[in-house]
Amino acid sequence: MGITRFRPSPAHRPALILALMLAAAFAPPAAAQAADPVCGNAFANTYGPFDYRVTQGQQLKIVEDYHFTPAVESLIRGVSGTLAGEIDYTLRAFPNHHRALASMLNLSVRMKSDTLKGANFPVECYFKRALTFRPDDQIARMLYAKYLTVKGRPDEAMRQLDVIADVVKDEPFTHHNLGLLYLDLKQYDKALAQAHLAIAQGFARPDLKQGLQAAGKWTDPVPAAAADAASVPASAASAAPAASAASR
Numbered sequence: 001m002g003i004t005r006f007r008p009s010p011a012h013r014p015a016l017i018l019a020l021m022l023a024a025a026f027a028p029p030a031a032a033q034a035a036d037p038v039c040g041n042a043f044a045n046t047y048g049p050f051d052y053r054v055t056q057g058q059q060l061k062i063v064e065d066y067h068f069t070p071a072v073e074s075l076i077r078g079v080s081g082t083l084a085g086e087i088d089y090t091l092r093a094f095p096n097h098h099r100a101l102a103s104m105l106n107l108s109v110r111m112k113s114d115t116l117k118g119a120n121f122p123v124e125c126y127f128k129r130a131l132t133f134r135p136d137d138q139i140a141r142m143l144y145a146k147y148l149t150v151k152g153r154p155d156e157a158m159r160q161l162d163v164i165a166d167v168v169k170d171e172p173f174t175h176h177n178l179g180l181l182y183l184d185l186k187q188y189d190k191a192l193a194q195a196h197l198a199i200a201q202g203f204a205r206p207d208l209k210q211g212l213q214a215a216g217k218w219t220d221p222v223p224a225a226a227a228d229a230a231s232v233p234a235s236a237a238s239a240a241p242a243a244s245a246a247s248r
Helices: 010-020 058-066 083-093 098-111 123-133 138-150 154-167 172-184 188-200 207-214 224-247
Strands: none
Touching: 058 083, 083 098, 083 123, 098 123, 098 138, 123 138, 138 154, 138 172, 154 172, 154 188, 172 188, 172 207, 188 207
């Protein structure tokens, strides 16, 4: 599949925030985080840092009004500096700002470079910093996996996706997005499993199914009733010898 923009759906953001958020109180304190010699310390900033999933008030509005404007997010123009500089400011204040991470990825793809004018760090650092800041942020982890996929590092991308697959539960939108990322990596069995989980939880968007169909890898999920019925003969067959032996 071709490189496409990765943009979390605003319509699903509140539900995703609630579904993915673990208690912020359990996040490691700033003092416990070691500074990375290349990527710096995600906590060292004059404004913030704030958790994008839970800080949605005036602190976020200030950053988005003066730095991460719609024109910046769309990679049209900066406010008072370069595009990378505006996104960098946003990601230092909100290290796990999902839309800003997506825009940094898209800008890196456009410029064909990981070193962008106005950015304080190489592009990959912003994803590492987000996960250092909040390791439980699965949207940030998916964005990092997308970055790794785009950069031709599929094994590393798979490791990030498998971390998410191990913890995601009743989150159909996450299952769907996870399936799309597995599909990008041609991990069809894993993509299909995520598609089936999303469908079972009521998620109806067709793009993952269509992608699997185009690859010739789609199969319909087995209805629960049929699966239960299929298991009955095996159970009965295994029980019959025991019953016969008991009657002797």
